[in-house]
Amino acid sequence: MSPAYYFAIAAILASLSILLIFKINIEKLKENPDNVGTIQTKFFIGVAIAELLPIIFIILGLMNLTTASSIEELYLPGIIVIFALVFGPLFILLQRSVGVPEEAKQRVMTFSMIGMAMANAIPFVSLVGLIMMMP
Numbered sequence: 001m002s003p004a005y006y007f008a009i010a011a012i013l014a015s016l017s018i019l020l021i022f023k024i025n026i027e028k029l030k031e032n033p034d035n036v037g038t039i040q041t042k043f044f045i046g047v048a049i050a051e052l053l054p055i056i057f058i059i060l061g062l063m064n065l066t067t068a069s070s071i072e073e074l075y076l077p078g079i080i081v082i083f084a085l086v087f088g089p090l091f092i093l094l095q096r097s098v099g100v101p102e103e104a105k106q107r108v109m110t111f112s113m114i115g116m117a118m119a120n121a122i123p124f125v126s127l128v129g130l131i132m133m134m135p
Contacts, residue, residue, distance in 0.1 A: 002068075002073060002077070003060070003061045003062075003064040003065050003066065003129075003133065004061070004068065004073060004074050004077035004078075004129075004130055004133055005077055006057045006058070006060045006061030006064070006129075007057070007058065007061045007077060007081060007126035007127075007129040007130055008076075008077035008080040008081055008126065009054075009057050010054040010055075010057035010058045010061065010122055010125075010126050011054070011080065011081045011084040011085075011122055011123040011126040011127075012080060012083075012084055013053055013054045013057070013122075014050065014051055014054035014084075014119075014121070014122030014123065015084040015087060015088050015119055015120075015122070015123055017050035017054075018047055018050050018051070018088075018115070018118050018119045019087075019088060019091050019092070019119055021043060021046040021047060021050055022043070022091075022092060022095070022115040022118075022119065023095060024046075025039050025040075025042060025043040025046070025111075026095050026096075026108065026111060026112070026115070029104065029107060029108060029111055030099060030100055030101065030104055030108065033101070033103060033104035033107050033108075036107050036111070039111075040111065040114070043111075043114075043115075043118075047118050051121075051122060054122045055122070058122065058125055058126065058129065061126075061129050062129060065129070065132060065133060066133070067133060067134075067135055068133045068134065068135050069135065070135065071134065071135060074130055074133060074134065077130060078127075078130055081123055081126045081127050081130060082127075084123040084126075085120060085123045085124070085127065088116065088119035088120050088123065089116050089119070089120065091119075092112050092115050092116050092119065093112070095112070096108055096109065096112040
């Protein structure tokens, strides 16, 4: 398997798992906005656990990093990584705007910004790995 696919797998795994954890925790935040500290703590612990496998794939990709023989080898992995980069913020923006009580809007907004940063961290690293493979 090409190292480019390690980066693509890492981006998709990280993005989907972090978005699932975000969805669970933002629903809890919408129900009880006063419990923001506990919810954020559980979110960060969940993100740390969810990023274990994608970090292993990033390390595998960097260990096997070789220059691609042609740019066409990087098209599909690049599209997958860019999809993860676009899907994450879009999903979070949609979750942020649906069913938020007025008293929780500021806390949900802050939590959404944190979620965007977490969901895009591994896909950005994957994109850098793909750029390093360009001929």
